Amino acid sequence: MISQLCNKIFQDVINDYHVHNNIDQPIENPYAIGTLAHLLYMKCWIDTAQWHMEDVIRNPEIDPVVALQWKRRIDASNQERTDVVEYIDSYFLEEYKNITPAANAKINSESPAWVIDRLSILALKIYHMNEETLRTDASEEHKISCTTKLNILLSQRTDLSSSLDELIADIESGAKYMKVYKQMKMYNDPSMNPVLYNNK
Template sequence: MLLDSRTIIQQVSDLHATTVERWHHQPLNNPYTGLLAVVCQQHQFNFQLWHQEDLARCPEATDQKIAEVKRAIDGFNQQRNDYIERTDETLVEMLASAGVLPSGDATLNTETPGSAIDRLSIMALRVYHLEEELERPEVDDAHRQRVTEKLRRCRIQRADLSGSLEELLSDVFTGRKLLRVYRQMKMYNDPTLNPAVYGTKRAG
């Protein structure tokens, strides 16, 4: 994949939208290669996480079901964060392959491209499900008006985020910005760092 920020943003946006639509009707799949394969896998974890979060809030869910869903949420969220890091790692590898080095006065950004792509993934899911709400036959006009306003705001936010990410990637690809991989280091999923886990084992 060429280091072209505009092309990458367009491809990522298309991937997010088309897969969200497809996965609601067909099994999860990942037909992509390179950076897009990583982006697609990260998007899958968000897709699965989204629907588990819905299940967790079902009024009829039993305590056992909620516990099962909570464990699934923890797993998907860990994988989601792992693949945010993997997205940034892949971009670093692409920079190295292209021989791009940061300039002497290159600065860091407060958010990595992987984190911004994660936010775009979630926005694609939000837009899809809001659009679904407009098709519900049993809702009234007031509901549709509220959803329409939310959709309008989401589309503005998505456009703003896409534009900012395109600028960031352009700066990274030309060496004006540094790209570092920041580890999430989630302690609650590490049995050696979560006292509720290792404390129980020690007490036993």
């Protein structure tokens, strides 16, 4: 099942990252370039580093100049994240290029890679929510509340994992087909963002 591979790799990435717990720690991807596993590891590493960037920028005492630097770094990370999602979809398009969709085949509202994106973020939410349940400096009420939220997140991951596996099975059988739309983000493009092209 594709979801089992995703969830295992995402957990490994989060554990690997927290060995050093450093946003600038270089990625050491253990999987061969060109494999789905390599892309999944890269995807979750970007998400994990960005999760911690988002924590930093929410410090109410942060210097505004420093905050802007972090904001631009988060923007660059978001673009990298989107790029990797599209690489993952390209992998699936190549994998299933010889599948002939059924005459009544339907398209899914989300591509496989965007479901995988949600699974990666869920893995981070689960990891950090679990940490909250274990805090020795937090109230019992806080830990009980976080345990309730953790159980919801775990249930959500089970449901989303099943949905991903069903989507892949439907694509493999021809019951559904893939049609990927590039994100075409405009705000990072100096030829499309008026603030950028008017300042030339």
